[in-house]
Amino acid sequence: MDRAAAELFLACLFVESTPERLEAVRNTAKTLRNWEGLQSALEGHGVLTLFLRNLEQAGVELPPAIAPRFQAQSGAQRDDDQGSRLTLQRFLAAAAREQVEVTLVGGSALFLDLYPEPLRRAGQLEFLVPPEHLGRALAAGKQAGLLLDEGALPAWWYRRVEAPLPLAPSSSMLRGVSLRCRLHHSSLLLTAREPELLARRRRSPFEGHALYQMDPIDGLLELSVRMATQAGEALVHGRRHLLTAASHAQHPLRLDHLLDLRTHVERRHGEMVVGEVIARAREWSAEPALRAILDCIQMGLGFLPSAREWARSLAQGLASATSGPNGTSSALFRPDPIERLPQWLRPSNAFLARRYALP
Known part of the structure; x- marks a missing residue:
């Protein structure tokens, strides 16, 4: 991918539109001659739908030869977002039955607040659960259609080494999630005290189910x-x-x-x-x-x-x-x-x- 395409990618990396930002998109698009590689990069970073929205707001049209591909992949990103939200809804419903507290963390820490519409791909959901709730969280995952991978180690190992525990979807309609019993690995030498962090959380129900955000x-x-x-x-x-x-x-x-x-x-x-x-x-x-x-x-x-x-x-x-x-x-x-x-x-x-x- 050439530099002009990368510059257009960065010029479109915003949610809040302003006349200045849209003008920058138009000016950058004028210099672009080769669109090769741009679609795969946008998909990889999960912002293809946002890119198309910002081009449209700036009045920039995709070349006719590639526009159908971009639109099709944007639809796939929206489907992926729906899958992530369905996964979240099903897991939270099962977690409520199992009496498990769930907090969005990591790459999921901000996305639910920032994107009521699927402008960027949700990616893998990351849940923080209390260590004593891990067994119940696994049971909730099973009820929701999220299972330990066949090659996964025993659940106690992930808790002992402070590693995230991945759960794989049993249906193409769902998306994988990651369970964490500790917010950060000890080797990062962070000094935040998790009980104090958890006390500051905000309760943000999702589709009628209990959910905590930081x-x-x-x-x-x-x-x-x-x-x-x-x-x-x-x-x-x-x-x-x-x-x-x-x-x-x-x-x-x-x-x-x-x-x-x-x-x-x-x-x-x-x-x-x-x-x-x-x-x-x-x-x-x-x-x-x-x-x-x-x-x-x-x-x-x-x-x-x-x-x-x-x-x-x-x-x-x-x-x-x-x-x-x-x-x-x-x-x-x-x-x-x-x-x-x-x-x-x-x-x-x-x-x-x-x-x-x-x-």
Whole structure:
């Protein structure tokens, strides 16, 4: 995929339309001559339907030779979204019968709030359940048509090693989910206390069934941490790596998650006081991840004017408040747990002071 196609991908990576953004789409589309590879990249990052909506709003028409393919795949993305929502509904209904608390986390932490319509693919749903509810959660999954894969290890193993437990769909109408008993692996050296995080959750019923979503600030930090651990150093090199990600369907820098964070900040920055976000990031030890996310969006995509100053103030506050491992020296930017091992075995004094409230 050539650079002009990647530039158009990034120009269309927004939910909140403005005249300036639509003008940028039109100007970028004028330079595009080769559409090859763009469809597969958009599908891989789960934003094909959003791309088509933004082209339509900007008055840009797809070449007639490829328009039917794009429209067909957009329909497939909408079908996938319906499958994810059906899966969520069925699992929550079964979880209610089994008396299991379910919280959306990881890549699912923000999507339900941000996308009432299927502008981006929901992807794999990630549920946090209390460790003592894991057996009941598996029973709920079975009732909903979600089963342990034949090659999966025993459920107790996933709980012991703090790994997500995948459940596979038994029907083509459903989508796979991932169960987690712990929000983050210990090797990430995060200092957030899960009971406090859970106490801040918001109850957000879905189709009449009980569901919890994270507090807006915790959701921001959760997805920032997820992106840092998936993308590693690709997150901290600005627009160059964004263009590379836009050119590859399976790139570890997930542009659908970056879209989530951009949209979340633009819609909800008024609810998130800068000082509180900095304090919460310190509580998590997630300052490096959050600062990298803000820099990546600011340099590569930009925020709406109403959110731009908020993001700049937050980035400056994080820079002055950060102590301990910073930038890519943090364990958060090591996707492979083996790479985190030295820091896990010998954590910094800053981590010990935060984790155990040492003077």
